[in-house]
Amino acid sequence: MSRIPTAELSRYLLAGQLTRNGCLYSQIPRIPPARQLRRPSTGQTRTLNTQSDPTTTPTTPQNAPTPAITPLRKQLKDQAKAAKASGKKKKKKNVDNQTVPGWDLTVGIEIHAQLNTARKLFSPAASSVNDKPNSHVALFDVAMPGSQPLFQPETLIPAVRAALALGCNIQPVSRFDRKHYFHWDQPSGYQITQYYHPFARDGCISLQARDGIAAEDGEGVEIGIQQVQMEQDTAKTMAQPGGVHWLDFNRVGLPLVEIITRPQIHHPATAVALVRKVQMLLRSVDACVLGMEAGGLRADINVSVRRTGAEGLGTRTEIKNLSSFKAVEDAIIAERDRQIAVLEAGGVVAGETRGWSLGSTETRRLRGKEGEVDYRYMPDPDLAPVVIGEDLVARLASSLGMLPDAEVDQLIDEYGLSAKDAISLTTIDNGSRIEYFYRVLDALEQQLGIKADIESTDDAKQRRALIAANWCLHELGKLVETAPGVETAALSGDAETLVPSAALATILAHLHSRRITTKVAKELFWRAFRREISADTVTTAIDDDGLWFKELSQDEYAALADEVVQGEEKVLGEFARFKQGKAKAYPQGKLMFLVGKMMRQGGDQRMDPAEAERVLRARIEEVHLSGLGE
Template structure:
């Protein structure tokens, strides 16, 4: 039997924020980053001699068909809770944002906060749903310490949105078996209230934080249109991107603002008339990788049960990070168990078409359209375009657009001409990769957020400084090595603290790129090839161009010459030309 200490007993439940004196000397649980959890679990599995098959090769089991439906719970971006005027809270002191109704205080009544409907409608429109003019709230009964009223208010029978659809393309990371794309149906989207947050403590004690109870959620319920684990993960990832792009939700999956439940079933493929298998539900998956891994594990478990003559039970199962198996939590509740009934204290929600049309007109550009523009306008790869749009909750792509605008001004009247395309591509590459390396852990101080904001600013690397670096690099006034050191100096705030501008650093430290002229490059290439006859011979009558040998010779050029005066790409061109025009003909003769 669990023993439970409720913080609420120490807190005065009022409409204004209150703080419990109990918490002042209570240490918060240590947060372990998701990436570290995954690495630690992988090490444990390796130590036990368990080696998992790579997911990319584990999408299909011969003779079996997998079917998956997903329920996604997402916290709406609102200032108030769903049925009380208490403010929403994510990282504030526990039990400091609690109203009477949140604790089911006798006599308190739910008061629907109309502004919570706006982000929910934006989410439904982004998922191509039909908005229902009339929707109603129901009570879903169950008893647990995280739900003080003994029921959750949701929209089971008459949700505010139905019949949506989301298109997944190959670039979204779907399984190769789905080809170029797949369309997944959205059965309905309903509004509902969140539960309290439970924090386990030593000694079989659980503390309850009622800040979260009553937070407004939407539950997105898909049709069982998914047949591959990677596609399921891609769907959740894309829905998160859409919710972020429409400003519907504040936090993503890893931050706890979005959770996924997956329903998994299998059936044999030898008889097309075979009905869908018995499904099980895996609750509260908190990462895209967990979605894929849990589906694979549960699929394999069900197949093993059926092949051994057993029967798959209708049940709710759990999943832990790094696991190789799902675990039983409880028998699966059905509609009769929850005793759904219309909530007698809440009136119907009436949504006028004028509001829906107004929100639809103001939606702006959704991620797919922005990705298409990046691919077409700047010739980025689909992978890079998708990464730009999804990283940092969409803030990084806003930063990219700011950098592009500043670069265009510096390029001048012909900024859209093809000669400047490589400059914009350089910007995309640096914003994706070089900025990421800044926080990859040179020191503890570096393992931090770059500080991207919604308006496309970056606290640690202001756009104007990055543009200076990229412009000089594009114009070949500095080399790549100097450019990367300048970026590091900006990140460490040496610019503008020690040096006012990028140009100041280049002048004072004499870092301008004084590139070798053509004759000097040729002389260096010939010097690098001395004594390398066996290497040069491989460029005679080759079946496949020996690129590795070419780069070996280029590396010798860079080591023998003044590195600060050499452009590796130009060195590669010159070396190739010297081989074709001088060195190879000399050996042939």
């Protein structure tokens, strides 16, 4: 058979046009003409086949009215109203819907993560997906005849770092295979992957209760990683009104790692926790900088059910391309319930690929389940084996640094943070918030004159860490919520752009030393955000505005405490009941009620709430309840 001319092959690949000469035309249904899409910036045209059915070409009158497009938010609201009007039962909360009596759920996950590299996997084209569409496309990326894949060795570095973070064993030799399927987003008709000989195997991820696993899994669970393989991404499809699809080939050929877990997950919440943990691990070692929210990580979920006590696993279905944590949990629950309903009705679950849409209540069938035979896996003849030296693995392992679990443990044990705050610090802003916290804490200790070679007490160290963490997390979060126009800046990934760490540390040094009140500190924090003051001018601003904290004396505290309890015999009775053993819990709420009265009467500019509480508690015990027996 003679070689097909390049121009003819190009017309087929890009426009779906076939020549009238030869046998192909008589055997393949005719593909309708492609639409011409003009690129406004260059005046060039791109041809894209816009019909989903290759055998029919719908015709639309010229003056036909354009159908109105209903916003997705309105569609969801209308669906919710319709469901409520129909009298359907209210959907269970996911936290209460982790198990179904009499049935066991088994889940396996395949996570596709985009590697943080400058080049594509098999071409020197740049790996940027945010630039002008189709501006970073090499000949091999669009399968031009005669083009050959050229493995880019630098893509191996973040891949190995990812596998090491997942506890995998790096294979000294790995090979690439062709996975055949035809779709418009895959120009060559096959995807290059590592099905038979991946570069990493046998990893493990430990999940704890603090990671958000299902309560049914107890304090922790371990999920095995079967293998991690490198593969190329497809083009990006952008759906347009009228059944039109645009293709951006900037994404085709981007390097991915596919992480395949063992089927050891049995609750939807634990599946979500695993995907979240994988994303956090990949970010922590700089292997993947784009998470689910930015399209850099996608998950395929394999779901099967069986009756409790039955041997083996049920028929599995695969839910493709889930792009949010909520979608992972909702889709698993929906597919689990669908399979159970089919089996309880006496039916048979078909092995198939299914899809999930935002706001859905059930999965939908996409196609029959492809197997190894359908994909016709074969070794890629154009790519040599990848050999990874032990010296490279050792070097990368030594450079991983502290992984998230170890860092969270340190924040809890050494710095005294809660598990929730520790996890938030390590995950917010793609991990840059924890760096901001460390900068603030270091600068705070310098402001307080604490030297690194002088070991302070654990309590003092934790007190400094807690105040820094509170302001880096909660107070900064409140600032973002209340300040107009800050949301966009907050998503830049660095809190330093909102309030410089040096300025915050100076404010906290005065607050920690009780030279200013919390109210004054918040005002200074706001002014630092607006760049009205800096680290060098915080103290001057306090001087100029007379904001220094002039605390009451102990005698003044005591006199004020005695004053606020006057006429509060009922409240004092609660304290008396506790002292006499007639009440199980100390009336802390009543105490704080009296502290509030003290703050209002004495003026919060001269009072420390903690000191007011201490003095008030002591005066009630020593003076007002002194005559009562134990």
